[in-house]
Amino acid sequence: xxxxxxxxxxxxxxxxxxxxxxxILFLVEPPSPSQDAFCGFCMIKYPIYCYxxxxxxxxxxxxxxxxxxxxxxxxxxxxxxxxxxx
Numbered sequence: 001x002x003x004x005x006x007x008x009x010x011x012x013x014x015x016x017x018x019x020x021x022x023x024i025l026f027l028v029e030p031p032s033p034s035q036d037a038f039c040g041f042c043m044i045k046y047p048i049y050c051y052x053x054x055x056x057x058x059x060x061x062x063x064x065x066x067x068x069x070x071x072x073x074x075x076x077x078x079x080x081x082x083x084x085x086x
Contacts, residue, residue: 004076011069018062025055 004072008069008072008076011072012066015062015065015069018058018065022055022059022062025058029055
């Protein structure tokens with residue numbers, strides 16, 4: 001059975017892969033007319049943060065997954081430290 005620390009690390013790796021894939025897609029694909037305009041909720045003119053494009057969705061989802069994995073690791077460490085004190 002996989003422990004929570006390893007699960008957190010695996011989730012972080014998947015998040016980093018999503019971020020890297022989103023960044024590569026942003027650099028490789030030619031700009032489209034929708035990327036020149038402001039993007040919905042983003043309010044930033046940088047299209048890599050735009051959730052309406054594939055690279056933006058990968059980029060944003062990747063960072064969200066990295067944060068979730070980090071929280072899992074932090075919770076695991078807190079529980080491990082608590083168990084060592086007892």
